[in-house]
Amino acid sequence: MTPALRALLHGSSLLLLGLAGLAQAAPQHAITLYDEAPKYPANYQHFDYVNPDAPKGGTLRLSGNGGFDSLNPFIPKGNAESRIGMVYESLTYHSPEEPFTEYGLLAEKIEKAADNSYVRFYLHPKARFHDGAPVTAEDVQFTFETLMKNGDPMYRSYYADVDKVVVESPLKVRFDFKHMGNRELPLILGQLQILPKHWWATRDFAKTSLEPPLGSGAYRVASLESGRSIRYERVKDWWGEDLPVNRGQYNFDAIVVDYYRDMAVALEAFKGGQFDLNLEYSAKDWATGYQSAALSDGRMLKEAITNHNPVGMQAFAYNIRRPVFQDRRVREAIGLLFDFEWSNKQLFFGSYKRTTSYFENSEMAASVLPDAAELKILEPLRDKLPPEVFTQVYLPPVSKGDGIIREQKRRAYQLLQEAGYHIDNDRMVGPDGKPLSFEFMLFQTNMERILLPYKRNLSELGIDMQIRRVDASQFINRLRSRDFDMTSATWGQSNSPGNEQREYWHSSSADNPGSRNFIGLRDPAIDQLVDGLIRADSRQSLIEHARALDRALQWGYYVVPNYYVDTWRIAYWNKFGRPEKTPLYDYGLMTWWQKSDKAEAGATQAAAKEAP
Template sequence: MSKTLRTRCLQGCGALLLSLAGLALAEPRHAITLYDEPAKYPADFKHFDWVNPDAPKGGDLRLAGLGGFDSLNPFIPRGNAADQVGLIYDSLTYHSPDEPFTEYGLLAEKIEKAPDNSYVRFYLNPKARFHDGKPVTADDVVFTFETLVKHGDPMYRHYYADVAKVEAEDSQRVRFDFKHPGNRELPLILGQIQVLPKHWWENRKFSETSLEPPLGSGPYRIAKVSAGRSIRYERVKDWWGQDLPVNRGYYNFDSVTVDYYRDMSVSLEAFKAGQFDFNLEYSAKDWATGYQCPALEEGRIIKQALPNRNPTGMQGFAFNIRRPIFQDRRVREAIALLFDFEWANKQLFFGSYKRTSSFFENSEMASHQLPTEAELKILEPLRGKVPDEVFTQVFQPPVSDGSGIIREQKRRAYQLLTEAGFKIENDRMVGPDGKPLAFEFLTAQANLERVVLPFKRNLAELGIDLTIRRVDVSQYINRLRSRDFDMIPATWGQSNSPGNEQMEFWHSRSADSPGSRNFIGLRDPAIDALVESLIRADSRQSLIDHARALDRVLLWGHYVVPNYYVDSYRVAYWNHLQRPATPPKYDYGLMTWWRKPGTEPASQPAPSPTEPDAQ
């Protein structure tokens, strides 16, 4: 054999081996992970560790909603969808709440992704059925994807922007091909699609709100709707997926009922009266003092703070920088200096909160130290395009002594405003254009006003006029979608594996999308580049480095007035509910709870949704 022929044979064998290696990596699996690390649970697992697989079935879980609802379609940027409506749907995969980012098969019993993440293929479970008995097919998956992208919330277009093609290869196999290889998160995100029945939707208008109960394939179906007041879900007795390992120990209640209340103070009184069973508390004041009642003293109401190991993300007062008054970073920083967290925490929150100082708070992705060499390597090409402090300082919100006197913050705020061309005229802060520095704080939460009022007073002492505007939930949603606001209370929740959703939060292409979470109106090429590189991160450490780099740039842009967070779930429930001894690492696992056999609700059910005091 000649040297040339021998070389070609060796090259051919090498290519064949590489091809076979790729095929091995692309084998269908029961679960997929972000960086191809082994899933926690093997293919033959029986149930998750945090569930009680023998939990008794029965009873009603009664919950509270706030404001009301006018739609049963949670996928579109119109209307206010009913709480818990996701219970009627199954997704292709199940997201494990005990692992950073692992997806186990649900509607798809197997998942296959390319070694270079250029495609993902889902093998549907042949037993999967919609509630009308018709099988879930690959055509339903294709229909769902195309419908969400065309008619759904703009979020879907951002999430799925890198999908080049979706194809039903046969009735049980569907394949998604990507425009670019290397997007590790996209195969997992596509697995989270809640599949819609094509045969039910094809003669209905998906883009319009409706109170007609839709068809699903999930553990519950909608049994009763009272528009805006209550909704009741019933467990599907012959649900196709009840014996899957990912579902054992879940969905133990025969029904789930949500009654709506006008505000949280009314709902808390209803909870103490036994009109619903479980409450996730958001108010520090109510958690500290609002639950005092005989039922708590007698042990019939249980209060517990369960660990929350999730990133809490950012909660803050968001500037709409589409408004000319907020386009100068110095103005935003000056306004943020006048929020006195230490006083509020002491006087309003019973010392129960911590100050938020990261867009990835409560996680290893928070930029709480000076940038590492790896972070500087990411940031260096952006020098001159991002604030200089990004490279040399750790962002820290201002700290007061809690006395309510913030002279140093006011002095610094005045200096910043002066540098930006503002001056005091007739006790009002006036800009270079001669217009007073005045803006509106838009909210739908009555209990937030007590937090904003001290902020308003501090602003007023510097001649800045803040108007608090409270509107109903539907008005609030409409104004957010049309970007008709100056400042709002905003939250950007984060997962343990941030990825494509960052496009919807911060990227230029989401700035003008109605319904996107780019509330701020960011259009910054440097932030765009950081978001795109974060999505392409190829290891856990690289993801952390990129998240910290993005965090620094967002923080030093002073796009929000950072608020506060708590690193626990504050839950209260009546003692006829029971739960597994240990919740999953990243959730409190309400759908793994159950009602004690033989017990009755704490009191008579809440008033009928048709009666005025049901809200």
């Protein structure tokens, strides 16, 4: 076959595939990752985890941590207000009770090519920004191009496979992809929060600002005190209030967020009635911090709602750009000296579980030896991966919880000796003659009680860990500029991991200051595993690729795994009504409503019913 004929046939095949995709594509009210039917049909009236007749009114008072100096959450500058996303709407709505389903929101219909070579959005003709201007395809194109040019660097990685955005009509816009087969990209493009082109025409998008932005969402900014508080008010003539996707949600007339720089102060403020609901992260505070007359008489309620989400990885993260952490044996040795069992017993009231996986609390966690399907993924990378990937199940060290970790110290010392370290004058000294010393950067004061026992264990082996506490703004800036040795980090996961994994682990994100590749990973084998996960063509394939990636990360010893809890721990004043059902993957705060101005003493509320 001649090269010309081969090229002609290849081109014809692509054309036929493209025509097939066009022939099979049809506008839908919802799209799913693997083209399975969504839970709700096209004629659904509301989600079953809402009360469609929930009363409107009242004020929900919440707390924020640290402060804020910007209302622009899309750029890698400043510290954006935590709930500013309520001002905006996305093209689609992510279902909190399905693994990965997107229902139409700003986009009334979605059309996905059968070969995933494009996605087309049909905008709702009634969609309006708060100033009454219609939401158009040009706004969608402007949003995407602006984020790619001036937005946080994560957008350029997240949407890297988009070739172009085509405005086909005032209410119809198409995203063309560089490659076929990326099943997730049409869905994550639906999550794009749309900006008004006409409003930004006279403003500099690349700069931080405290000017209340224009959006199309349920709430708008009513007032603020820089860094301290903000008040949102529900848009009374909101265009989307009666859509099935919104019915029964966004019931509060106002939402006020007050900021606290210290979590202990915030807890006391909550108990004093300064805000209405507290999502608790501290095991100690959850166990003992809420004891009060209000809790005893039922005016304050505590509830642990089962969280069915993958919890991802919370850990002490190494910055392997630093020479001190570039040897895997050194990283493993330092990790051996974190005594989780003692911390859980003495500090956490036994309420936590040890994190072992980057996809913890899910079927994607690598918790058994790789099967034949996984080995098919891993075998081509055998010479590039740690040998334990193929022969062992990763488990962090386990102590008796009595504070004595002789075995861990013995193994750590052995690893350090293998790496060329030795003890000199009670200090662990490397082959370069420098002491093994590093700085741990944090901004949460309550983290110090966890780090101090860890620091003691390290020092007993001659390792010097300096704890450096900085304010929230400096922490963010140093994290972005990678100016740290070690820090506390989290990598959240969804039930359908995909393109965000590039932002976490891929070489392409290592130098992006806005990415979550805090570790500084530049590993061709991990890159290949990430790419394979993104291209997975079925749920089973996704699970297999996630487990394979998990093993590579586990055995790289890139972090010291911390701990997790598989519930949302919520305390709130007894003044709210709630639907009978809680969605699987959220605790559904925006479905609550106010039933009284003051907390009701003696009343009890049934625990949220868990979906099967």
